[in-house]
Amino acid sequence: MKRFLVSLVCVSFFSLLLPSSGQAATPVTRHTVMWSIPEAKSIPVKINQLANRQMKRVYLHVAIEDDRTLYRTFVEAAHAAGIEVYFLFGQPRWITNEGTTFRPNVEDPLAWITLYQSETMQHPDGISVDLEPYALPEWTTNQSAVIASYQRILTAFQERATAEGLPLQLFLPFWFHTVTDVAGRPVSAWAMDLASEVTLMSYRTVYGGGNGLSAITLVDTLYAANHQHNLSYALEFTELPETPNITFYGQSRQALNQLVNQTMNSSFPPRAIVYHDFEAYQAFMQHTK
Template identity: 75%
Template structure:
């Protein structure tokens, strides 16, 4: 095992130094995120845009108090276009109240999934969760308790995944291998064992260097490869004035192509690249050559 890991590290380091074409297209599975479901009259337009951008999967954020019929229509139209839809759930406060405490049942994300499936035959292709426990103030005062609650609610999502036969995908920060649970296990490893796929929020615009995408994903990429787990990477297009170096906003298509090509041609390529989010990516493509 040691020899295998050393070989992977060496191969990855060497591959990060090899030149790759800056403009040439590289085969890549494209996923994206949509945070607000379009109005009914805009659904077809949005699906056409996703098809034009060659998106294979959409992580569609669910407002659990919203109209479920819109989600059914989105799934139906996306499937007709050959696009997968994963329902995305993300609210950090669900961690500390674990989804249900002090909330009406309609706001319970786990109940929402079951009610949706009872009402329609238009099933999504999976469940996605992006809870980000480090956004909670309790992360600074009682991290261990937050981590434990985080694991409990993700396990609850995994139970629903098993019951409904819907694959579970998780969004994680790229640094979760540095955070351990009560057993001493890195959170990223625990999550990869729990879910069908993990997406690292590896927001970088360069591949090489000490703070490039290759370096920050290396630990999890090695673990995923050696344990046959699906791992994807997310890249950012939203304007981030405080951290402009981690987003493609204001940058060129050449810069984007370089990162994508190097990532997909490396010895440890991800299963997909997630373009976050779709509206920002659309604007990027409109404003660049």
Template identity: 30%
Template sequence: MNVRGCRKLAGLLMALLLVGLQTLAYAEQAEVKATWVWQTEWIKDGGEDLLDYSREEGINLIYLQINRQMPAASYQTFVEKAHAANIAVHALGGDPGWALEKHLPDMLGLADWVNDYNAGVPESGRFDGIHLDIEPYVLPEWEIRQEQVISSWKSNISALLSRVSGSDLELGIDIPFWFDSYTLEDGTPVNEWLMGSFDHVTVMAYRNQVDSEHGILSLTRTELELADRLGKQVVVAVNTKEMPGEAHTTFHGLGREYLSSALDQLSADLSSYSSFAGLAVHDARSWRDMPAGVDAEPPNGEKPAPNPAPPSSPSPGDGRRVPDADPIERDPQVRGTYIWEARDVIEDSQEILAFAKEKNLNWLYVRLDLEQPFESYSSFVKQASAAGIEVHALGGHPIWALQENRPRMMRLVNYVKEYNRSVAGDERFHGIHLDIEPYVLPAWQADSDQVIAEWTTNLDAFVSELKKDSSLEASMDMAVWLDKHKAPGADISLSQWMISRMDHVALMAFRDTAAGSNGIVGVSKEEIGFANELGKPIILSVEMKESHEGDHITFFEEGAAFMEEELAKLPGLLQDSPAYTGHVVHAYEYWKNAKP
């Protein structure tokens, strides 16, 4: 292959020259066979199990996630063993947020870590490349500020490439097969820009058929033809992770033999492209755990989604009831916060739990990244349960109010149900909490009645699907002024309708004083009255984020101590309101950095 990068590995009986994605040691294979390793703990004992599996499957390139807290010696030991087995290792990192300017330091931190690591170890223990997995299209910002996200993503990537310039590291990035439909400001297709910026791209062709109308061959043709013209390299990737409600995107359940046959066919059929560098399987753990034989039949004629949205119909869950979460012994008064960054739970769970202990929290709304395996959350939820904290899965976006985006909501429902079926009682979520604020959409200004009609229909579907086979709690955030709107086809306010439909609501009473006509209690009195009449709990949500709507909206200016003083007044002010159940602070990332 004619891609860049080379490295001579010390200590081998023969010189092993890494030329981009190929080494002389496995030149006879003529192509890459790669996999992702997201569970960095797999290499703590030297990674012998991983290396044995890699040798068994003919893997010659590993994208290894970097945990910057792990000792460099653990990486050096593994990389040296991998090189001795003729396996290249690329440092893996990424997060959807890395497309945003505020997370540029995180991205550059990976580059700096790899540069410093490689400078401090012998040549035989150095990483051969850096591989990025950044999927900004799952961000809420993608739906409403797509051009800005693409622009900041481009800027961030340029900064990273500049940081590693001259390092001789092989640079790669994951891209979905449908990126040719998006462009930069100058009209350049996003996939063309990425191919031109990196030494190779790994195209996530996540389907489980090879040569159907919408199979892997068809979906990757555009990228391979483009790479042929650009003189760049493409690795074609398939998926083996379980994908609830999206079975057509994975080989999970189809067996290792079926996958092996599909990979052989892909290798043969794609070899005609000069840009075809090889295949990758996502990910190593799921691939290893696949049964040998087929235990399900792949669907026929499955049409691909034009974007990351899931199929329109919910997963039936094969009729199994979702088991309940273990009850939590906690104070009946809720005291909680929102965790909006899923990666905080995955990467910094101990920091969150320490904060929760310090603030005496017993309630968390936690946003989920549905691309992550279930084990990404189970340990955190288990530890939270032991600390007397209820955890509710959080999701939402303004566009979830629109009927066309109901599948996104249902994907969250399906994920949480399957998660709760798969884990122990003290690792289960207690409910699903939605944050949908469609009044920021242009459609609301154009026809708010139509948006409300679609929103309430979607919420109906959400509750019905959630309750069909579970006792998971259904809840949502609600603005204090929604009582000014009528519920479609009913002689009640939209607020009354929502309170009656949900198990509880979190009322966004964004004010910075407890008492007074424009204080937290004053702006909440209508909704609290409705909740009292309906016998439904209501949680008051307050803001710590800086607001451009006025200082009275948030405690940002006053700080955490003042906020606590005002929140302490709420039980007394609301002693005659049985619906009042406690309060939550929006949000963890602002609260932890608040003024004292």
């Protein structure tokens, strides 16, 4: 009887995320990622493409060695088109590059933010961080230390974003609720409490089933709903020969629309869907009907 009750509770929670039949889908807020900034002469073309794909926000990766003028030009053009820009930072090596006992050595990216803000009125709409600590070799040998450093660097980014009056958005793997910190808290819950918004890298091409988007986001979706946190989901469009089941590359637009409609029609629709990345999504849309 106890096993039956537990199963019943799990099924009940899972059913909350399933789309209701006959209900109109909630409009989709589209975000995307760009891993490199275009040349100045190409920025208007890229902004036009983003607008044509109805992108509300772009996470623009920052290479701190690049000319900051390009980022100012991009932000100005994006804002003129009604598109938000979040500066995206992501170097896993920052996590274990400790400067002191208390804070990681992240002076370069944090200083870049402050310097950029002081040089121009073309400010971004937020700061985004995608560090992926599990990519480090230390993840398999000293995971607890990596997690502690990871939390310190995210806290440092949050402090700098707050000082600049900007929201912080984080990209997380969908399975971070299974990883705990030194206090025993799931890392995904800790991150949602820290940031203004979290995007789960929930790369799936189907909504239902035990390995579908609904199931793998269930724990974090319920936590976000219970704590009034902003949660978004990311979809993949890049060619991934080793894991073709998690990308829409080579699939139909009908399959994409079905997943998006089911997701937005669930009881707890995400704040946005992030199309990763824009060049791959653009190619997908050009080659499908």
